[in-house]
Amino acid sequence: MSEVQTKGKAAKAASYELMGITTAEKNHALELIAGQLQADQSYILEENAKDIEQGKDRGLSDSILDRIMLSEARIKDMADAIQMLVEMNDPIGEVLETIEKENGLSIQKQRVPIGVVGMIYEARPNVTIDAATLSLKTGNAVVLRGSSSAKFSNIALVKSIHTALEKSNLPVDAVQLIEDTDRETAKELFRLNDYLDVLIPRGGKNLIDTVVRESSVPVIETGAGNCHIYIDESADKKMAQEIVLNAKLQRPSVCNAIESLLVHSNWFKENGKDLLEKLAEKDVQIYGDKTVTEAFSKAELATEEDWHAEYLGLTISVKLVDDTKEAIDHINTYGTNHSEAILTEEEGNAAMFLQGVDAAAVYHNASTRFTDGSEFGYGAEIGISTQKLHARGPMGLPALTSSKFFIKGSGQIRN
Amino acid sequence: MSEVQTKGKAAKAASYELMGITTAEKNHALELIAGQLQADQSYILEENAKDIEQGKDRGLSDSILDRIMLSEARIKDMADAIQMLVEMNDPIGEVLETIEKENGLSIQKQRVPIGVVGMIYEARPNVTIDAATLSLKTGNAVVLRGSSSAKFSNIALVKSIHTALEKSNLPVDAVQLIEDTDRETAKELFRLNDYLDVLIPRGGKNLIDTVVRESSVPVIETGAGNCHIYIDESADKKMAQEIVLNAKLQRPSVCNAIESLLVHSNWFKENGKDLLEKLAEKDVQIYGDKTVTEAFSKAELATEEDWHAEYLGLTISVKLVDDTKEAIDHINTYGTNHSEAILTEEEGNAAMFLQGVDAAAVYHNASTRFTDGSEFGYGAEIGISTQKLHARGPMGLPALTSSKFFIKGSGQIRN
Structure with a gap:
């Protein structure tokens, strides 16, 4: 199996484990991640310096290099953002609808995790942390595929997440990074319907258009704004x-x-x-x-x-x-x-x-x-949806959830 | 422009007109459609007989022929179903969220139509009526693409809808039927992102799998049940x-x-x-x-x-x-x-x-x-979603809606 297949499959298995995880367990894991990022700071900055050096060699513009660049302050910002996420309400388990039928069936529609969230994104390594922690808060596993220009940084950040998850009750496999940033791995993600429940592109118009055009995994289109x-x-x-x-x-x-x-x-x-x-x-x-x-x-x-x-x-x-x-x-x-x-x-x-x-x-x-x-008061956001299905506009935590009907009976059959 | 392009474009323009239509106007149009179907009954049955005859020539099975077959009773069932739809609550305009900001901005999230709904389906001509009337009730335009085996019936039914819409305040272009049932017209719909906001397949597993695999228009997957x-x-x-x-x-x-x-x-x-x-x-x-x-x-x-x-x-x-x-x-x-x-x-x-x-x-x-x-009390349904985005399980009227943020200010700018 390819890297994408192997990691997609592992994420799917982890997503089933995450269905039974409590809010307290998720928040504890998030706090461990916030702490670990700061503990691993010097290693993360060393790896980030390699991306910056390579970027300079490749002639990347100063504005792109600035997007890739990490610093003590930026790592602290990431940890602070995670702390804010810990304090936000957990949408999972929210009862969206209750239907009591005359035949005694009790139907409840509840918010549940989506399953496995795929993210394809460019440059900024902070998306790695945002996407991983927003996904975990909502009980989802995540498959991350960043760009080659932030490769060392992304590997270091996910290593830090894994160290934290090992100490938590959450499966380490819940966060997967596709390290091979070849174009082919993106194409594999577009067709990974067996393991991905949604694919969210974040980046320029070209990236988003390609994902919308080529992905058979359901996409949430974000971003372009004329x-x-x-x-x-x-x-x-x-x-x-x-x-x-x-x-x-x-x-x-x-x-x-x-x-x-x-x-x-x-x-x-x-x-x-x-x-x-x-x-x-x-x-x-x-x-x-x-x-x-x-x-x-x-x-x-x-x-x-x-x-x-x-x-x-x-x-x-x-x-x-x-x-x-x-x-x-x-x-x-x-x-x-x-x-x-x-x-x-x-x-x-x-x-x-x-x-x-x-x-x-x-x-x-x-x-x-x-x-x-x-600005809308949703706290962290995974992007701004410009499509009309599932989520539209700024996407807060509920945008990373699905729903499920729980039906309890006592032997009811259909006439 | 091809038939698909022309009709898709007309549906998009009609969808903008539908944004300003009231519940009363929509219900009046639905009642006109119910009446027109019964008024046109003998013509519809004549056209349906052509499909049945052609189906027999092609050697279609009795169970498929039964699905295609219309009768006085079945047309009455369609009209009755439309009457039930008239009596259902209109989800459009429902306030889903209200956010009052300290700076005086008032943000309201409201339910709005999706825009243009594409439907690809097999055999049963009653899907033509279901899809058209559910779409109109929720303020959507619809582009229908049925199968060749029900072609005469579908054309007759949509003709009847158009006659009714002409007497209503709704644009006639709100309901479009792709009459060319060649495989190529389905493929064109898969790529009609400029005009379709969603594509819903209804039929066998092959149809659904093809749409999911090939469509760049967002799909709601329905149906397969192991x-x-x-x-x-x-x-x-x-x-x-x-x-x-x-x-x-x-x-x-x-x-x-x-x-x-x-x-x-x-x-x-x-x-x-x-x-x-x-x-x-x-x-x-x-x-x-x-x-x-x-x-x-x-x-x-x-x-x-x-x-x-x-x-x-x-x-x-x-x-x-x-x-x-x-x-x-x-x-x-x-x-x-x-x-x-x-x-x-x-x-x-x-x-x-x-x-x-x-x-x-x-x-x-x-x-x-x-x-x-x-059974869940949603009344008519457009299908049962087996995917996790937007809608999951039986899809009632809200599954055919999107949302929009309405923000009212008095000169607010962002710091």
Whole structure:
């Protein structure tokens, strides 16, 4: 058997053991992991240094190297995050539905672990810890497949997890790392229906698209965000400026930052130039439609590609529209169903927009940057789902659970 | 554009219109459909007769022809089922979660339609009506792709739906039938991620396996049921006989009928022969392990394939085990995560079994035949999910919904 097969099978067996584990046992194991990461700190940093060195040799950019880099502070952050997870409620066992039948059958729908969670991800080694500990908290086994650029770090982190699990009541096999980062091991995971119950990709658009296209294991699609703000005719000028600058600039590289601005043509006549000037002052490159480029000389003409683009940087597209309906149609055509906002003083237009835009999170008079597990109060999150099945939007612990009907009888048969 | 592309695109556009439709408008449309089916009865029966004639020419079996066959009574059943659907609660708009943030943001998670539901199914034309009306009730558009053997019937039924929708406030494009039943149109649906939000296969194991393997559209896997009953040492003899006979014989062709019996060896010594004799009296063919065949001469020796088999007929496999743990392991190895039962007077063994068996529905002292939307009180069901994401077990109306976060602010930006 290949590494993927062997480790997938071991994870599946561990997932059955995890079905009988208590909340206290899971929390104890998580605390052991938090402690072990700090105990193993110097070893982890040594291994991480190898990834950094190799990355420099390969010519990785400073921003990617920064994502891979670990430090005492970052290891402490991981341990702190695990401690927060310990304090969160355990969703497993929650009763979702109770049905008492006339024939005496008692049916209870309870939250149970999913089983085995597969994670395919890029660069950041902290995903290794996040995915493993979120999975364990929800009683799942996990099969991790990180990228070659963080290979030494991931091996060291999982070694530390295994040391901790050996001292716990949880099976060590509950956390598996695929060490071979060849493309073929990813393909094997896509077809590992016998052992994986779900596959979650985290990373760039290419990775996510490939997983969605090729995986026969059920996928939760996360992440890509071509997010818009629509400034309606009645929008408050100052509020619009503050929200647009925040949604574009507070952290331009993330999925819930905006990439595109739709502006009611009447609002634009009055206030458009001021707003675009403020963006340009912050070095934002603007691609606009014809009217926008005519009104604002620093803007360049947008192409069809711009309406589709997730820039993830200091670039924005700007298009004028004549009403809320046109804004909704544009977003439903070009958006990625992530986070979309309307700025307006007209409740009717707000309601039409919130209802009509097909996205995980829709905002009235607020920045799209709030679409985040921690902002919603879910604590740690495994990603932000942009698909519509199972989970949509920020995924808290319940997104890593399934359900099961428990039926108790006293000899009932069906007529 | 191909038929699949054109109709998929039209369904997507209709799904956006459906977002703003009220419960009353949906129910009115459903009532129009129920009425129209009865008004068009003679035309529908004429078209159905063509399918039957063609099926006979092709040499289809009587049982398949019976599945395709419509009659006045069956059309009335369809209309009655639609009337029941009208009376069911509309899940759309249900508030699933409310989060009030300190910064004044108000976050509400609401149930919304999924968007466009794709259905691929075999034979029975009533699935056309079920899928269309369940989708409309939940505000979804639907793309239907039935089999060639029910082609004339499906076209007639959808024509009737369209006539009704024209008189309603719902878009006619909300219900699309792919008339070309060539294999290629199924493949196109597997890749129609731009327009389909989910694809649900209904039919035999081959169809379902193909869809799961090949579809990049998210799939809800339904149906296959290699269901077991485990008779524990302490099981009541009379109860065990009644439940086993019911679960095997009440309707052997359905997915929640049992295919395999696991029997504690001590119980078997006392009561095994009597039970097997009762099955044999009802013409059930028994494949057993070595001890079973030695004790009961009418049993033949089971092969590895028998433990995997979903017979869907008068056949059963029987294996002796030494304890509950061995039964659980066998089921988790060979089962299809559908419906599994333990018969026992020992609460501890029951709890271990219900917890440890990985299935949508787990039973203590009752027949597996209850895994059914109508038995659970969900009314109409679109299928029984045997996967763990989104929906598990009988799928009622909520299985055809997604969720969306509605966030209302007054200028909030993220720090």
